[in-house]
Amino acid sequence: MRRCSRSSWPKARPSTADRVVIKRALWLVLGLLLLLAAAVAVNTWRQGSRQLDVPAAPPVAVDERSVADKLAGAIRFQTVSSLEDAQLNAEEFRKFHAYLEQRFPKVHATLRREVVGGLSLLYTWPGSDPKALPIMLMAHQDVVPIAPGTEPNWKASPFAGETKGGFVWGRGAWDDKGNLISQLEALEMLVGEGFKPRQTIYLASGADEEVGGLRGAAQIVKLLQSRNVRLDFVIDEGLLITDGIMPGLNQPAALIGIAEKGYMSVVLKVPATPGHSSMPPPAGQSAIGMMSAALRRLDDEQLPAAIRGVAREMFQTVAPEMSGFGRVALSNLWLFGPLVQAQLEKGASTNAMLRTTTALTIVNAGNKDNVLPGNAEATVNFRLLPGDTRDSVMQHVKAKVANDKFELKALDGGAEPSPISPTQSDSYRLVNRTVRSLFPGTIVAPGLMIGATDSRYYSAISDHVYRFSPVRAKPEDLPRFHGTNERIATSNLAELVRFYHQLLRNASAAPASVSASS
Incomplete structure (x- = not known):
């Protein structure tokens, strides 16, 4: 008897009822997808611009060449600070103080200058309204050293203070003598114009910001506290006007640091x-083996990331100004959040906005190739996201090390994350409005400062601490920060002067009405 192959068996066909069920299911899925697409489209469209619509600021003439010359001269003073030796380069700082007095005679004839903590400066310009809370401009005098062996890579000697090709070159041009000279130039102009501030204006210039600010900013804050001073707002170095750094955003973005x-x-x-x-x-029981295992776990199992707090507010502000899928994704984080977060975690700077970062920085063990060391030591650096604390990070370290043999110690000089300054405030709108009036087409958004600044000490005497200077930066400029070939465009330097000049005028004026552009 011949057997039939399976392929010759009659194939079962769905019944009419089954076909109806399948068709209905497909239509249901299609309907749900269309509803989802509609919801995404409507939600994207509803996210209107949050940018303030303000008129252009009146033009202010700035002697660009003169300001560049003043900054070039400031760079020639090698004001490198030291954590261990407070007197390192002290004479250079004192010469720099004398230079400032010479180049800004109107400021020094009008404002009171005090030397705090040995080398830091505090200027005071009394206001006409004793009831108005004072404001604070900040910029530090000290600079970081040049990395040994990199001097030949500089296009201009790092402390020569050269101006060429439309740039002022040298250590401190960007961080932070450019801001200091611009602030003093703006004050010099205002004094010359007969301007009388409504509220008292302070200018604080620390001499040890690059090594922690304990001798400078911390002491200035203590001095102001002893005088019962409460500040309306503080503006210090920090985030910049970036161009081409945020994918999908065609306009420059001025990010105002509202926390660090x-x-x-x-x-x-x-x-x-x-x-x-x-x-x-046995494996894993040597000092180096145990240390390696602990460091591997800390590196692999870092504190969790999330789009929350300052980062979320920044993306929500920027989203309506973006093009393409970037706008859709950032406007609908309820749906695309995991995808966006995964992409952000791939970049060093964007990853740092989402989590407390872990950096393995120092490892020491052993001194001879054929001897097992009796101990191993390592240092791990954490930059804490607002919401985390030093205690919570230490608990994380203990959990990941998971070995009672380890001794753990937090080094001195740590700091909790700063409070978050509100964006729904007159002072934030003042900075926002000033930027929008001077840099047309620039998007303004809050941001998170991932480095440390002197301004963190001022949270004790102000609820509104902002970290921003209108230094223009493209992707290729970022390695210059604390790196080789630090520079600032002379045209940008003039823009800094106009910014501080206009900011102080706006602060003294009655609050202006502004509206969000549609």
């Missing part, structure tokens, strides 16, 4: 039995 991350370094130490390398202990 905290700082904490933890030292890990683990002992072990020293001995000859020919008789090592």
Whole structure:
């Protein structure tokens, strides 16, 4: 008897009822997808611009060449600060103070200048209204050293203070003598114009910002507290006007830092039995093995990331100004949040906005190739996101190390994350309005400062601390920060002067009415 192959068997066909069910299911899925697409489209459209619509500021003549010359001269003073030696380069700082007095005679004839903590400066310009809260401009005098061996890579000697090709070159041009000279120039102009501030204006210039600010900014804050001073707002170095750095955003973006991350370094130490390398202990029990395992876990299992707080507000502000899928995704984080977060975590700077970061910075163990070391030591640096604390980070370290043999110690000099300054405030709108009036087409949004500034100390005497200067930066400029070939365009330097000049005028004027552009 011949058997039929399976392929010859009659194929079962769905019944009419089954076909109806399948068709209805497909239509249901299609309907749901259309509803989802409609919801995304409507939600994207509803996210209107949050940018303030303000008129252009009146033109202000700035002697660009003169300001560039003043900054070039300031760069020639090698005001490199030291954490251990408060007197390192002290004479350079004093010469720099004398230089400022010479180049800004009207400021020094009108404002009171005090030297605080040995080398830091505090200027005071009394206002006409004793009831008005004073305001504070900040910019530090000190600079970071030049990395040994990189001097030949500079296009201009780092402390020569050269102006060429439309730029002022040298250490401090960007960080932070450019801001200091611009602020003093704006004040010099205002004094010359007969301007009388409504509220008292302070200018604080620390001499040790690059090494923590304990001798400068911290002491200035203590001095102001002893005088019962409460500040309306503070503006310090920080975020910039970036161009081409945020994918999908065609306009320049002025990010105003409304908070900064905290700082904490933890030292890990683990002992072990020293001995000859020919008789090592079982795997994972040597000092280096235990330390390696702990560091691997800390590096692999970092604190969680999320689009929240300052980062979320920044993206919500920027989203309506973006093009393409970027606008759709950022306007609908309820749907695309995981996708956006995964992309942001791939970039060093964007990842730092989403989490408390972990950086393995120092490892020490052993001193001979055939000897097992009796201990290993490492330092791990954390930059704390607002919402995390030093205590919570230490608990994270303990959990990941998971070894009772380890000794853990937080180094001195750490700081909690700063409070978040509100964006729904007159002072934030003042800075926002000033930027929009001077830099047409520039998008203004809040941002998170991932580095540390002197302004963190001022949270004790002000609820409105902003970290922003209108330095223009493209992607290729970012390595210049604390790096080689630091520079600032002379045209941009003039823009800084106009910004501080207009900001102080706006602050003294009656609050202006502004509206969000449609």
